[in-house]
Amino acid sequence: MSVKIENPLIDSFRQIVESSKKSIIVSHVNPDGDAIGSCLALRGVLNNMGREAHVVIPNETPEFLQWLDGLDSVIDYEKNPAIADDYFKNADTLFCLDFNDFERSEGMKELLAAFGGKRVLIDHHPGPVAQCDVLISFTAVSSTCELLFKVIEEAGLSKYIDKSCADAIFVGMMTDTGNFSYNASDPETYHIIAKLLEIGIDKDLIHSNVYHTFSEDRWRLIGHSLKDKMIILPEFRTGYISLSKRELEQFHYQPGDTEGLVNYPLSVKGIVFCVLFLEKDDHVKMSFRSKGSFSTNDFSRKYFNGGGHINASGGSTKLSMDEAIKFFESLLPQYRNELMDCFPG
Numbered sequence: 001m002s003v004k005i006e007n008p009l010i011d012s013f014r015q016i017v018e019s020s021k022k023s024i025i026v027s028h029v030n031p032d033g034d035a036i037g038s039c040l041a042l043r044g045v046l047n048n049m050g051r052e053a054h055v056v057i058p059n060e061t062p063e064f065l066q067w068l069d070g071l072d073s074v075i076d077y078e079k080n081p082a083i084a085d086d087y088f089k090n091a092d093t094l095f096c097l098d099f100n101d102f103e104r105s106e107g108m109k110e111l112l113a114a115f116g117g118k119r120v121l122i123d124h125h126p127g128p129v130a131q132c133d134v135l136i137s138f139t140a141v142s143s144t145c146e147l148l149f150k151v152i153e154e155a156g157l158s159k160y161i162d163k164s165c166a167d168a169i170f171v172g173m174m175t176d177t178g179n180f181s182y183n184a185s186d187p188e189t190y191h192i193i194a195k196l197l198e199i200g201i202d203k204d205l206i207h208s209n210v211y212h213t214f215s216e217d218r219w220r221l222i223g224h225s226l227k228d229k230m231i232i233l234p235e236f237r238t239g240y241i242s243l244s245k246r247e248l249e250q251f252h253y254q255p256g257d258t259e260g261l262v263n264y265p266l267s268v269k270g271i272v273f274c275v276l277f278l279e280k281d282d283h284v285k286m287s288f289r290s291k292g293s294f295s296t297n298d299f300s301r302k303y304f305n306g307g308g309h310i311n312a313s314g315g316s317t318k319l320s321m322d323e324a325i326k327f328f329e330s331l332l333p334q335y336r337n338e339l340m341d342c343f344p345g
Helices: 007-019 033-048 081-090 102-114 144-154 163-175 187-199 203-211 216-229 245-250 261-267 296-303 321-341
Strands: 022-026 052-057 093-097 118-123 134-137 230-233 238-243 273-279 284-290 312-317
Touching: 007 118, 007 134, 007 144, 022 033, 022 081, 022 102, 033 052, 033 093, 033 144, 033 163, 052 081, 081 102, 093 102, 118 144, 144 163, 144 187, 163 187, 163 203, 187 203, 216 230, 216 238, 216 245, 216 261, 230 261, 238 261, 238 321, 245 273, 261 273, 261 284, 273 321, 284 296, 284 321, 296 312, 296 321
Parallel strands: 022 052, 022 093, 093 118, 118 134, 238 273
Antiparallel strands: 230 238, 273 284, 284 312
């Protein structure tokens, strides 16, 4: 069912946008296609309205998004904190896109919490806790980019969405649904795509730019992951892939190289739940995916300090890689009946 955004929220958003002179637009740490897409699209709309707006992200952007128009002027806070601090000092409005808790911006969280101007949050993750003047949060929407399009349209500002904005919105919608393979059953999602096509996006070119421009090292990393690191546990309809720091370094890992890798075990017949374990300097990062009614959000929140959506979530642990995998496997027996019943096949 299509989401209905209450008129007071739309009115408040429009009033803040129209009164703003200098805005900061922020994403979560390790920004993905939806985070970058929504930030670039909103900045484009604000610029087209004659407003000054800057995008500041906590750390670097994945390589597969580098082609997006305007990305070269995005500020990486990790690399340029002084520039970002100046933008924050002079801004009157802060837009938080694709995250629901200041903690998700990691190194920028104190800047966000201390910001003295108006704060607007637009997001589709459950359980928002960020303190904002306007909070537009709908978990039923496939992506923040789709929600942003709806907000802009209902605020009567869609005339400011040009092709570059439309490209960015489509990137977010496409990547946050696994190329429309999950969380994408609302007819309105496709009505919006039709409108983006009318604006002039080339969806085939965008798909190619996102999915067909990976490095040789990235494909060899995927080959290694599938041949040597994918574990299938049919008794729990579960699969997982784990990659150590040494393995990532062996294949010259760059941010974005593991994008979509977590989904591969779900292509195995009968598998409904899968995990990607990545070893970092001081923790193990995990991505969770599922089919049907099994909630990765509940699972990751309960055991791995994470959260997200029912079929796509993230988490982390301070355990070693071996300990994290052992702990994960120890949890599966108590979920066996739920995993067996959550999806046909």
